[in-house]
Amino acid sequence: MQRPHGRLGLGLLAVASAVLLLITAGCSAKPAGETASDQPIAVGSILDATGPLNVLGKPNIDATKLAVKDINDSGGLLGRQLKLISYDSQSDNAMYTQYANKLTLENKVSVLMGGITSASREAIRPIADRSKTLYFYNQLYEGGVCDKNVFNTGPVPSQQLAPLIPYAAQHFGKKMYIVAADYNFGHISAGWVKKYAEQAGAKIVGEEYIPLESSEFGPVINKLQAAKPDVVVSLLVGGNHAAFYRLFSSTGLNTSMKIVSSTFGDGSEHIVLAPNESKGITVAFPYFQELKSPANEAFTAKWHAAYGSDYPYVANSGVTVYNGWMLWAAAVRQAGSLDRDKVIAALESGLSIDTPSGKVSLDPGSHHVTQNVTIAEANDQHGFKILETEANVPPAFEKSVCDLQKNPNTNKQFLP
Structure with a gap:
């Protein structure tokens, strides 16, 4: 077809341009009142609803739902509600990878929270x-x-x-035996135990590493009976490993040596076990349900209103998950934006929030938090007796090796 000429050609071009403009406008226009700011903010979570780590995953899922509800009930963020998109990893790191890709590339969430084990974190982290x-x-x-x-x-x-x-060295004795989960958390944490034991004048007399899927602890018990430590340092993780505490008690070892742990209770082991099987196990966490404060009393009342008065125990990890959502929400409000760099800048401003565990402050350089830490021991009522609390404990090692404000391109895991 020949190109039109003269006034007729100009007129045809003008008509064509107008039609094209109308078509384009019709394709891109939104119904009245519908703008991007009317749409909910997509946020993502990946946790273990099923699989061997669901004893940790289920309370964290409950905490996630409660946090999102609380944020939405208080007006949402930037005038918008949150839309939670959550996936069950089934305690399978391959599923963590699959769902992290889906949340970031397909669902395009503004923030992703999740992971239980360190291996699951390292499945998510490079994708994020x-x-x-x-x-x-x-x-x-x-x-x-x-x-x-x-x-x-x-x-x-x-x-x-x-x-x-x-x-433990001061109150129970200086011969220590490590029993840990057989993956990077257990091995690296054991390195920290050795470091702090040496500083306390204690001696490590043995160490064992148990696969997450194993509940066979007979050989470990035999070795403990032979070594006769004063203290067993437990770095065990997950439902299968609860069998250790039951066997430890049934063989009478709990009368001759003490267990201290940085993990016991986070998977509700003290609820699953009989009181005599867990009584006296000493732990350290930022949060215990027994903490006395107006903030914690209000939080536990809200938790039980949401999940029932018979909910067995609100564990530490549920509160650290809740705190994560609240820190992110506070940063979005401070930034006035969902833009990642602006939210990071708000988090790095030294942001602090009041939580059920006390004041929590984001350390700008390390991206970890300064928080209270309480030492407690399991009682005979499926709970804990508070022994002592230290306020505002910093992430000392992380602060010493990681400064993301001065060196923002750092991307590694520092080891002890």
Whole structure:
């Protein structure tokens, strides 16, 4: 077809341009009142609803739902409600990878929270980094992660083992035996136990590493009977490992040696076990349901209103998950934006919030939190007796090796 000429050609071009403009406008226009700001904010969570780690995953899922509800009930963020998109990893790291990709690339969430084990964190972390999706890891862990895109609200060894091991050496004795989960958390945490034991003048007389899927502890009990330590340091994880405490008690070892742990109770082991099987086990966490404060009393009342008065116990990890959501929400409000860099800047401003566990402050350089740490022992009522609390305990090791404000391109895990 020949190109039109003259006024007729100009007229046809004008008509064509107008039609094209109308078509384009019709394709891109939204119904009246519907704008991007009317849409909910997609946020993502990956946790273990099923699988051997669901004893940890289920309370964390409950905490996630409660946190999102609380944020929405208070007006949401930036005038918008949150839309939680959650997936069950089934305690399978391959599923963590699959769902992290889905949340970041398909669902395009503004923040991703999740992971139980350190291996699951390392499945999520590179995916969140590549997609520039802010990632919160809210579990206790072996420490040392230094990544501009990642924030950690769980306690680290310099907050748990640093006070717990000297306490054990002073009160129970200086011969110690390590029983740990056989993956990077257990092995690296054992390194911290050795460091703090040496500083306390204690001696490690043995160590055992047990696969997560194993509930066979007969050989370990035999070795403990032969070694006769004063203290057993438990770094066990998950439902299968609860069998250790039951066998330890049934063989009478609990009358001749003490267990201290940085993990016992976080998977509700003290609820699953009979009181005589857990009584006296000494632990260190930022949060216990028994903490006396108006903030904790209000939180536990709200938790039981949501999940029933017969909910057995609100564990530490549930609160560190809740705190993660509240820190992110506070940063979004301060930034006035969902933009990742602006939210990071708000988090790095030294942001602090009041929580059921006390004041929690984000350390700007390490992206870990300063928080209270309490030493307690399991009682005979499926709970804990508070022994002593230290306020505002910093993530000392992480602060010493990681400064993401000065060196924002650091992306590694520092080891003891």
